[in-house]
Amino acid sequence: MLDRYEPVIGLEIHAELLTHSKMFCGCRVVDSVEAAPNTAVCPVCLGMPGMLPVINRRAVEFAMRVALALNCEIQNHNIFARKNYFYPDLPKGYQISQYELPIGRHGWLDIALSDGTTKRIGIRRVHMEEDTGKLTHRDEGSLVDYNRSGVPLLEIVTEPDIRSGEEARAYATRIRQTLRYLGVNSGDMEKGVLRIEPNISIRPRGSEAFGTRIELKNLNSFRALADGTDFELDRQAAVLDGGGKVIQETRGWHDTRRETFSQRAKEEAEDYRYFAEPDLPPLFIDPAWIQTMRATLPELPQAKEARYRIDFGLSPVEATALADDRAVAEWFDAAIGAGGKPKSLANWILNDLFRLLNERGLTISDVPLAPAALVELQSLVDRGTINLTTAREVLAEMLESGRDPTTIIEAGGLGQISDEAALIAIVDQVITDNPGPLTNYLGGKESLLGWFVGQVMRATRGQANPALVNEIARRRLEEKRDTAGS
Amino acid sequence: MDIISLTLTELREALRRGETTSVAATQAMLDRIVALDNSLLSYLTITEEMALEQATAADQRRAAGEDTPLLGVPIALKDIICLSGAPTTAGSKILEGFNPPYNAFVVDRLLEAGAVILGKTNTDEFAMGSSTENSAYVTTRNPWDIERVPGGSSGGSAAAVAAGLAYGALGTDTGGSVRQPASFCGVVGIRPTYGRVSRWGVVAFASSLDQVGSFGRTAADVAAQLSVIAGHDPRDSTSLNIPVPDYEAALTGDIRGLRIGVPREYFVEGIEPDVEAAVRVAIDDLAALGAEIVEISLPHTQYGLPVYYLIASAEASANLARYDGTRFGPRAKGADMIDTVRQTRALFGPEVKRRIMLGAYALSAGYYDEYYGRALKVRTLIKEDFRRVFESVDVIAAPTSPATAFRVGERIDDPLNMYLADIFTLPLNLSASCGLSVPCGLDRQGLPIGLQLIGDTLQEARILNVAHTYEQARPRDRRLPAVPAGATG
Numbered sequence: 021m022l023d024r025y026e027p028v029i030g031l032e033i034h035a036e037l038l039t040h041s042k043m044f045c046g047c048r049v050v051d052s053v054e055a056a057p058n059t060a061v062c063p064v065c066l067g068m069p070g071m072l073p074v075i076n077r078r079a080v081e082f083a084m085r086v087a088l089a090l091n092c093e094i095q096n097h098n099i100f101a102r103k104n105y106f107y108p109d110l111p112k113g114y115q116i117s118q119y120e121l122p123i124g125r126h127g128w129l130d131i132a133l134s135d136g137t138t139k140r141i142g143i144r145r146v147h148m149e150e151d152t153g154k155l156t157h158r159d160e161g162s163l164v165d166y167n168r169s170g171v172p173l174l175e176i177v178t179e180p181d182i183r184s185g186e187e188a189r190a191y192a193t194r195i196r197q198t199l200r201y202l203g204v205n206s207g208d209m210e211k212g213v214l215r216i217e218p219n220i221s222i223r224p225r226g227s228e229a230f231g232t233r234i235e236l237k238n239l240n241s242f243r244a245l246a247d248g249t250d251f252e253l254d255r256q257a258a259v260l261d262g263g264g265k266v267i268q269e270t271r272g273w274h275d276t277r278r279e280t281f282s283q284r285a286k287e288e289a290e291d292y293r294y295f296a297e298p299d300l301p302p303l304f305i306d307p308a309w310i311q312t313m314r315a316t317l318p319e320l321p322q323a324k325e326a327r328y329r330i331d332f333g334l335s336p337v338e339a340t341a342l343a344d345d346r347a348v349a350e351w352f353d354a355a356i357g358a359g360g361k362p363k364s365l366a367n368w369i370l371n372d373l374f375r376l377l378n379e380r381g382l383t384i385s386d387v388p389l390a391p392a393a394l395v396e397l398q399s400l401v402d403r404g405t406i407n408l409t410t411a412r413e414v415l416a417e418m419l420e421s422g423r424d425p426t427t428i429i430e431a432g433g434l435g436q437i438s439d440e441a442a443l444i445a446i447v448d449q450v451i452t453d454n455p456g457p458l459t460n461y462l463g464g465k466e467s468l469l470g471w472f473v474g475q476v477m478r479a480t481r482g483q484a485n486p487a488l489v490n491e492i493a494r495r496r497l498e499e500k501r502d503t504a505g506s
Numbered sequence: 507m508d509i510i511s512l513t514l515t516e517l518r519e520a521l522r523r524g525e526t527t528s529v530a531a532t533q534a535m536l537d538r539i540v541a542l543d544n545s546l547l548s549y550l551t552i553t554e555e556m557a558l559e560q561a562t563a564a565d566q567r568r569a570a571g572e573d574t575p576l577l578g579v580p581i582a583l584k585d586i587i588c589l590s591g592a593p594t595t596a597g598s599k600i601l602e603g604f605n606p607p608y609n610a611f612v613v614d615r616l617l618e619a620g621a622v623i624l625g626k627t628n629t630d631e632f633a634m635g636s637s638t639e640n641s642a643y644v645t646t647r648n649p650w651d652i653e654r655v656p657g658g659s660s661g662g663s664a665a666a667v668a669a670g671l672a673y674g675a676l677g678t679d680t681g682g683s684v685r686q687p688a689s690f691c692g693v694v695g696i697r698p699t700y701g702r703v704s705r706w707g708v709v710a711f712a713s714s715l716d717q718v719g720s721f722g723r724t725a726a727d728v729a730a731q732l733s734v735i736a737g738h739d740p741r742d743s744t745s746l747n748i749p750v751p752d753y754e755a756a757l758t759g760d761i762r763g764l765r766i767g768v769p770r771e772y773f774v775e776g777i778e779p780d781v782e783a784a785v786r787v788a789i790d791d792l793a794a795l796g797a798e799i800v801e802i803s804l805p806h807t808q809y810g811l812p813v814y815y816l817i818a819s820a821e822a823s824a825n826l827a828r829y830d831g832t833r834f835g836p837r838a839k840g841a842d843m844i845d846t847v848r849q850t851r852a853l854f855g856p857e858v859k860r861r862i863m864l865g866a867y868a869l870s871a872g873y874y875d876e877y878y879g880r881a882l883k884v885r886t887l888i889k890e891d892f893r894r895v896f897e898s899v900d901v902i903a904a905p906t907s908p909a910t911a912f913r914v915g916e917r918i919d920d921p922l923n924m925y926l927a928d929i930f931t932l933p934l935n936l937s938a939s940c941g942l943s944v945p946c947g948l949d950r951q952g953l954p955i956g957l958q959l960i961g962d963t964l965q966e967a968r969i970l971n972v973a974h975t976y977e978q979a980r981p982r983d984r985r986l987p988a989v990p991a992g993a994t995g
Contacts, residue, residue, distance in 0.1 A: 063608055067828045069601065070588050070610060070707040072742050102824050104869070108843060113827020162843045164832065293869035295878060298714035298821055300743050 021257035025222040028230055029182035029249060030144075033195055035174045035205045036151060036213040037082045042170035043150040044073030044116065049171050052154065053211050057165035065170035067111030072299050075100075079148065079172035080123070080303065082204040084313045086174055087124025087146040089198050089320055094310050095121050098303040100148075104293040109153040109164055117175075119294045122147030123305070129198070130322060131190040132340075141191050142179030149173045174204075180219070180230070185246035185253070192216050192245055197321050201346045209240050216245055220252045221266070231256070232266040236280060238273050248273040252280050324349050332362035341370055347385050355391035364398055372412055376419050388422025397425040405429070406436045409482045438485040440492065443476070446484070447492050450475045451500065462501050469494055509534045511984060514579055514673040514727035515754075521568065521578045528568070528578025531673070532561035532622050535580045539624070539671050544993045545652055547644040548666040550585045552625040553592050560622040567620065575734050577620030582672035584663050585626035586633055587718065588707040589613050596709040597629040597641040597659075600829045600853040602836055610707025611742065612676060612718050612735040619734040624672050627662025631855045632826065633683055633711040635659050636927040639918050640857045647914070647994055648690060649987040650953055654911040657687030657927070660721070664691040667721045670986045674731050675721040680711050681814050682907075682931025684719040685943035689906035689956025692987070694728045694973060695721045696942040697934065699964050701746035703732075704739030710825040712818035713744075715935045725944060725973035729753035732966060748964065756967035757974040762796030764972065767899035771807035772930055777908040780949035785905045788946035788957045788976065792903065795979055797972075800899055804891040809884045810933035811925060815861075816868045816881035817936070823865030826858065860921070885936045892937040896962035901972055905930055906943040906956030930958060938963045944973040945982060 039049055045064035064071045080098075087094055101119035124146030130138050151173045153166040176195060182188050196214060199205035207214055221233035236252060239245045251273075256266050271280040319327075321343045328339035343349045348369070355365050373394070377383065397418070401411045406429060414425050414434065421428075429435050437443060450472060451458055461468040472493045477484055509531055512520060520526045536554055543549055557580065564578035583589055586596045588606035590613075595601045609617070616623070630640035638646040638661035646661045648654040649669035656665040660677025664687035667675050677684040679697035688695025696719045703718040710716060720731035733754060738747040768789060773782055793799045831837035831850030838853070840846030854862070868877035895902065907927050917924040934941045940963070943956035957976070961969040 063606075066833050068608075068834060069594070069596070069604070069606065069709040069828070070608075070705070072706055074741060074743050104824050104827065104866075106827065106830075106847075108830065108832045108847065111828060111833060112824075113830070114824045166833075291871045293823075293866060293871075293874075295820060295824070295869055295874075298712075298744075 021222070021254060024225060025253075025257050025260070026225050026227070027183050027253050028180045028221050028223060028233075029184075029188055030180040030219045031178045031182060031188060031191060032217045032219070033176045033192065034215040034217075035086075035176065035199055037079050037172035037174055037204050038206065039076055039078045039082060039172050041076060043076050043079050043148070043172040044170055047170065050167055051211070052165070052168040052171075055167050057163070058167060060167045061169065065111065066166055067113070073116060073297075075300060075303060076172060080305070081313055082172070082202070083123050083146065083148045083174055084305065084310065085202050085317060086176070086199065086204060087127065088310070088314050088317060089202055090124065090127040090129055090143045090146060090176065092124030092127030092143060092146055094305060095123050095125065096305050096307075097121060098123055098305060100297040100300045100303070101294045102297050103149075105290065107152070107155075108162065109155045109169070111153065111166060111169055115149055115152065116297055116300070117149035118147035129191065129194055131187065131194050133190060134186065136336075139187065141181045141187075144177045144179050146174060146176050149175060182218075185249035188218055188249045189242045189246040193242055194321070197344065201318055201321060218245065218249055220249060220256070222253060222256045222260070232268050234266065234268065235270045236273060237270060237283065238275075240275070244273050244275055247278060248280060251278065255280065318346065321349075328362070332356075332366075334362060334366050338366045338370060342366060345383075347383065351384050351391050355395050358392035358395045360391070360395035360398055365394065368394060368398060368415075372415055376416055380419070387419045389419050390422075390424075393418055393424050400425055400429070404436055404438060404485060406434060407482065407486060410434050410436065434483060436485050437480050437483050438488055440488065443484060443489060443492050444496065446476055446479055447472070447489065447496050450479065451496060458497070458500060461497055469497065472497065510538060510670045511986065512673070513723045515724070515730055517673055518576070518579055518730070522573065528561040528564040528580075528622060529558065531578065532557050532580045532624070535624055535671060535673070541991055542669060542989045543671060545647065545990055546649060546665055546669055546671070547646045547994055548627055548656070548662040548669065548671055549582070549625045550595060550597070550628050550643055550662065551592055553589070553623055554625075556591060557622050557624050560617075564620050564622060574618070574620040575730065576616065578622060579620070580622040580624045580673055581616060581731070582624045582627050582663055582666045582675040583613065584629050584660050584675070584677045586629050586678055586709045586711075587612060587676060588709070589623060589626065592626060594626065594709065595643070596633070597631040597638075597643065598853070598855065598858070599642045600835055600850070601709075602853075604835045606707070608707055611704035611739045613707065615735050615737070616676075621734075627660070627666055627675060629662060630659035631858050632709065632822070633659040633678055633680055633716075634822070634857050634861055636682070636686060636924050637912070637914075637917070638662060639914065640855060642855050645914055648911045648953075649989045650692060651911065651951070652990065652994060654913050654953070655690065657690030657907070657911060659683040659687075660695075661687045661690075663721050664688050664693055664695065667691070667693045667723060668987060669989050673722075674727055676718055676731070676735065677721060678708060678711070679717055679719050679931075679935065680715045680818060681935050682928040684721065685906050685931050685941060685956065685958060686928055688721055688943040689945075689958075690911040690954065692945045692948075692954030693721050693723055694725050694942060694944050695719060696728050696732060696966065696970070697940060698732060698736060698966050699746075699938060699940040700935075701744050702736050702940070702964065702966065704737075704742040704745045706739050706741045712821040713825060714821060715814075715818055717935075725942075725970050725977055726754060726757055728942065729757060729970045729974075732970075736966075746964075751967050753967050753970055756971050758971055759975050759978050760796075761792065761972050761975045764797045764901060764968075765800055765899045766792055766797045766972070767800050767802035767895055767902045769802050769804045769807065769895075769902060769904055771804050772904035776926070777905060778910065778949065781905050781908060781910065781955050784947040784949070784955040785903070785957055788980075789903050791976060791980055792972065795975055802895050802899060802902070804895060804933065806884065806887045806891050807933055810888060810936060811929055813881045813884045813888065813936060814928075814932040815864065815925065816877050817885060819861040819865030820868045820878050821865065823862045823869065826854070826862055829854070857921070888933055889937045891933075892939050892960075892962070896939075900961075901965075901969055902960035904958045904960070906958040907931070910949045910951070910953035910955060934960055940964070940966050940969065942969050942973055944976060946976075
């Protein structure tokens with residue numbers, strides 16, 4: 021279809037903000053899946069008569085941080101608006117949102133594509149609003165839980181710059197990662213704290229006019245986002261190819277049937293009768309406040325990835341893997357700060373450490389492993405105090421106990437044996453104990469050297485310095501040849 | 507001592523001097539309510555038990571040497587102001603039986619000041635009306651003639667104070683709902699500057715216009731209550747964080763040198779001759795007291811009415827969307843969730859429905875710019891009228907309403923004519939000014955006429971002093987209107 025049609029996709033992402041209290045009242049923000057229904061509510065977020073909203077300063081700061089991270093201009097003069105629509109999960113009958121003057125505008129986010137290129141996606145707006153409650157329909161009636169009502173919500177809307185399911189996925193992944201870096205959202209799509217809704221249309225190649233778009237909902241994973249978007253593009257192409265017309269509607273994604281289905285026809289745009297919220301005066305954000313927020317921004321994933329590649333010479337795959345999660349990246353940065361060597365550290369983290377963590381179902385924040393301890397381990401290997409095999413065992417124990425590697429090595433007598441006299445004695449013993457292989461070796465099968473080395477390593481429980489053992493074993497075996505030949 | 511005839515401030519002095527008790531005053535009010543309110547219908551709820559408990563507590567505190575600004579003073583609340591422990595209906599069937607689990611900010615302030623709450627007074631449904639005829643429960647009667655309306659929407663509070671069924675009362679004024687009934691009932695009523703009094707716990711009609719005000723038999727009574735309820739409340743983001751002056755201390759009785767503007771647009775065709783005459787005499791009195799009278803112009807006055815109805819109705823259309831029977835209030839039995847909500851909403855009265863429709867229309871796509879958007883622009887012009895005038899005058903004097911109290915039923919089928927009762931009060935709500943109505947005589951039928959005094963932003967003390975000075979110069983007959991006992995149909 022891509023030869024005939026150009027996909028035009030824009031994404032709306034709703035992200036709940038991880039503030040302590042709700043957007044306009046003092047109620048706690050609770051896990052809406054775990055908490056008992058209607059236990060984090062008050063007259064304000066229940067929309068009772070005479071109750072009034074007060075803006076949560078922290079939510080504004082979170083919104084500002086996100087807008088800044090997405091390279092938006094921050095609106096100094098913020099207006100909240102009432103978005104009027106009726107549903108029983110919306111207690112006031114309107115949602116307090118931002119309409120004409122959102123907190124962030126004209127931003128962008130770069131995404132990396134699988135072919136190694138980078139694409140810039142425009143961010144049209146970032147605005148603050150409040151979440152609704154949740155309805156559950158049962159045979160005996162409908163139940164409503166208002167715990168989520170009034171939870172601060174951020175809406176991030178792109179320009180229609182996205183052209184494929186892959187791009188949609190790359191963008192959404194980057195947004196989720198950025199929100200997690202900023203500590204404003206857990207990124208838990210299953211729990212609905214991050215909700216992604218693409219607007220999808222196609223148009224004939226070369227056409228300037230937009231086609232009729234559909235809005236896709238119920239996407240609870242990035243895979244569903246990519247597959248749902250691609251399915252929709254193909255469906256719309258088939259409709260147009262068959263001489264039909266795409267209908268403006270809301271469609272859902274069926275995760276098991278892997279297809280979209282019509283949910284609600286949108287004959288015309290819904291009329292939300294927006295008007296400025298009279299209960300909230302305009303919110304002025306002065307430049308000093310913006311500066312303060314800008315100063316609190318962490319190094320963002322893109323910047324970390326670039327630094328790892330350019331300053332440390334890591335591969336793009338390594339850089340991306342290390343920067344993926346802020347906790348890992350900061351752990352890595354701390355290890356570098358403790359004197360670690362980047363390439364070797366990256367190997368230790370991405371291979372050994374991740375494997376150990378995965379086996380245990382833990383994250384780096386869950387284990388008492390200090391970055392400096394891994395650097396110490398690395399240097400013990402470099403200095404030859406222990407070999408790699410021992411180092412892996414030591415790392416596993418460090419993960420469990422949090423003890424430093426030197427302590428573990430001393431307590432377990434795990435230090436590498438580099439004492440030449442001791443090793444000569446062990447090598448000689450192995451040679452004496454194995455007359456058969458010795459005969460074969462002397463008879464010309466010199467590849468048996470490795471076998472002798474292995475026997476020495478086994479006898480020393482892997483602690484022998486392998487290079488030294490190799491050298492000694494060759495020397496002593498050759499000496500036998502000399503003895504035999506004389 | 508006839509305890510009924512005392513004003514609020516006089517009662518307070520009598521309590522301080524130990525000449526009477528709060529329980530005696532409260533019981534006198536409750537007895538009088540029982541005797542007269544069957545014909546007046548000013549109260550929707552009488553909180554007798556609560557009132558007597560509060561009065562007893564007040565007397566005990568007094569005996570212990572305590573004194574607070576309203577200690578032991580019985581006061582009534584418009585039934586749109588939430589009081590925990592009693593129903594709040596806003597005059598609507600859709601809130602029948604609703605018991606708010608919270609007090610309005612103003613109620614907390616009254617209770618801290620030691621006031622005794624007598625009950626909840628009648629109002630037009632959601633404060634939408636000028637006569638209390640839009641109340642879903644009863645139509646309150648004017649104490650001066652029970653065939654007539656008390657004005658509205660705070661008609662219950664105005665009538666109760668006028669008839670001696672409360673020493674003071676709170677109301678709300680969105681377009682004149684304190685001043686116009688004060689005028690009709692012959693009492694003083696103030697509408698403070700928007701933001702001076704917190705709206706927390708006050709059932710919303712039009713959020714950018716609503717403001718709580720007080721009623722009293724004198725300017726001093728109004729000032730005493732305002733001193734208590736004014737002030738910053740962090741729970742209302744539109745509440746002003748500016749210190750509150752002592753309004754009673756501002757009643758100096760001296761208005762010499764004050765420049766008082768008389769807007770020509772407020773003396774137009776349609777104003778009753780008796781009203782115009784009385785107001786002009788009152789203005790002459792103010793001149794005689796040393797004020798300088800200046801003719802002024804508020805050129806956009808004529809647009810006040812349409813602008814007000816567009817803005818107030820638009821805001822109301824959103825504010826009233828929450829009454830769906832899901833979380834509080836009565837719930838109708840419907841076939842399904844949506845039908846349940848639809849049938850519950852049938853409990854709204856016709857005027858409320860009319861304004862919801864009007865407001866939703868004014869905000870709808872394609873009409874917003876023409877109606878709501880245009881109204882906002884003209885509101886700015888009206889605001890600018892006042893701002894400009896207050897550069898050259900200190901106070902504006904005008905009639906409160908073009909007419910005196912009309913007969914029950916007379917305008918009920920003519921909404922536009924009903925709306926005209928507020929034509930001189932609503933421009934103020936669209937601006938950042940404050941205003942009050944003070945009685946300035948009776949018309950030839952013996953019905954009270956109100957003089958409206960409008961002050962610049964936060965100039966409540968100044969207009970109260972003008973009203974007080976005028977009262978001192980032209981003392982009114984202290985006798986309460988004779989309300990016939992017996993039931994009103």
